Amino acid sequence: MLKKHGTARRLALLTAATATAVLLTAGPAVAHVEVEADNAQALAENVKLTFVAESESADAGITELRVVLPEGIAPADVAYDGGPEGWKFSARDDGYVVKGPAVKVGEGAEHSVVIRQLPDAKELAFKTLQTYSDGRIDRWIQLGEPSGDGHGNEAPALDLKAAAPGAKPVSPSPSKTPSESPSPTPTTSETSPSPAARAKEKDEDSGMSAGAWIGIGAAVLVVVGGAVYLVRRRAGAQQ
Structure with missing residues (x-):
C-alpha cells in the first residue's frame, strides 16, 4: 500500500515539475503579419494578395497598416480590394497605407490588394508597420532568418514559383500623378505676321x-x- 502511495506521489511531483518548466520556458504568443496570394508565381498578372495582421495588444485596436512594396512592384501597380469596415487606401512613394476606425481589441486586421504583375523573383518581402489606437507601432520589417527566440519581427514574405513558359514583364504602369499639360502648338496665323506688321x-x-x-x-x-x-x-x- 505504501509503495502505491509513493509511486502516485512521484508522478504528481513529476507532473508539477513538467508543468512548471513549460510555463517558465514558454514565451509570449507569437503575433505577426502574414501574406498569401491566389497565384504566387513570378510574372503572374492581376494577383490578389491578402494580408492578415494579428493583434499584440490587449488594450487597443489596430488602426493602420503601412506596407512597403518590394523591388519590382510600383505603387501604381497596386489596387485596393478590401479591408476592415471604414478603412481607406492611399498610395505612398514606397508603398501604400490602409487605415480607418480601430478594429475590435484583440482582433486581427485583414485587407487585400491586387497587383498588376508580380516581379520575376523567388521571394517577396513586404515590410509592414502596424499601428494601434493608443499610438503603439509594431514594426514587422526584419528580413532573413527569424530570431532564435521564435518571436522576431520578420516581415511577411511570399515564396514565388518560377514564371510560366513564355511569361514576360508587362509595360510599366503610367504614373497616377497628373503630368503637366504641354504648351499648345502655335498655328500658322499666330506665327505669320500681318501685312501691317510686315x-x-x-x-x-x-x-x-x-x-x-x-x-x-x-x-x-x-x-x-x-x-x-x-x-x-x-x-x-x-x-
Missing part, C-alpha cells in the same frame, strides 16, 4: 518710319515751291 518691320529695317519719309517729302515740296517763286519774281522784275 510693313512696319520693313520701315524699321530701312532705318526710318513712314512718318519721317512723309515729313521729308513735304519739306522738299516747300523748298521747290519757294525756288520757283523766286525765279518767276526775278523774271518779272527784269521785264
